[in-house]
Amino acid sequence: MVSILNALGKGVNAKLREKQRKLENINRKSKELGDGIKQVVNEAQSWRHRAKYNESIANLLERNIQQLIAQGTARALEGFGKSEVDDAVSSMNHHGTVCGSRNQVPLDHHLKCRACKGKEVSVLLFSCRHLCLCIDCEGWINICPICLVMKTASLQVYMS
Ligand SMILES: [Zn+2]
Ligand SMILES: [Zn+2]
Structure with missing residues (x-):
């Protein structure tokens, strides 16, 4: 009887110890998980920071590009205007001396x-x-x- 009880007690003890070990394992794992989650959260935050940084750079670039496009358009218009004038001048020159005198007016105007x-x-x-x-x-x-x-x-x- 006693030996049976002892055996039962040992069995219960062993089971209890096993459960405790499992619990410790679970605790360790949950702690690891917690650390993992913290790491993921940190990474997410740093990514969010990086995303914000990238966003601000993207905004800056976009503004620069818009500025460049505006400048390019202005320059293109300017260039177009100039080439138009050049074409006009060169076509006038082809006509010879009669148109040469008319040429003086815009050139003079140009120097004022x-x-x-x-x-x-x-x-x-x-x-x-x-x-x-x-x-x-x-x-x-x-x-x-x-x-x-x-x-x-x-x-x-x-x-x-
Ligand atoms: Zn100007
Ligand atoms: Zn003046």
Whole structure:
């Protein structure tokens, strides 16, 4: 009887110990899982940070691209205008001396300051490189009167 009880007790003890071991295992695993979750959360946060960073860079790039497109369009329009003038001038030149005298009017107009329309142009504007202002008007004008681009610098030139 006693031996049976002992055996039963041993069996129960063994089972209890086994259960305890399993519980410890589960605890360890859940702790590992918790660490894993923490790591995943951290990674997710860092990814979110990176995503935000990328988003801001993307926004910046988009703004730059829009600016470049706007500038490109302005430049393309400007280029188109110039080539039109060049074509007109070259076609006029082909006609000879009769049209040559008519040529003088736009050229003369070209050399007059676009702001006061009186003095001779003598200031080259940057960054658009339009030669369109006299030295007096350059002092108070900050935007190119031809292409409306902000003046970043100016250079006085002398016509020869
Ligand atoms: Zn002027
Ligand atoms: Zn300009």
